[in-house]
Amino acid sequence: MTWARLLKHVFDLDVERCDCGGNLKLIAVIEQPEVIEKILKHMGLDPQPPPRDKARRMDLFGAD
Ligand SMILES: [Zn+2]
Known part of the structure; x- marks a missing residue:
C-alpha cells in the first residue's frame, strides 16, 4: 500500500x-523544517504552526 493510499485510508485525505x-x-516531499520555513517565508506565510489546543479529558468508559 502506498503512503498516499494510507493517508486516504486513515485520514480520508486524498493527496x-x-x-x-x-x-x-x-513531485517532492519536503521534510526538513528549515527548508519548509524558508519556503513559507518566501511565500509571505507565517512559518510558525498555530498554537496547540489544550488536551481535553474524555471519559471513554462512562461514569455511572
Ligand atoms: Zn484542481
Whole structure:
C-alpha cells in the first residue's frame, strides 16, 4: 500500500485528487523544517504552526 493510499485510508485525505476533480501528482516531499520555513517565508506565510489546543479529558468508559 502506498503512503498516499494510507493517508486516504486513515485520514480520508486524498493527496492525489484536486478539489476540482483533477488529478494531482506529487513531485517532492519536503521534510526538513528549515527548508519548509524558508519556503513559507518566501511565500509571505507565517512559518510558525498555530498554537496547540489544550488536551481535553474524555471519559471513554462512562461514569455511572
Ligand atoms: Zn484542481
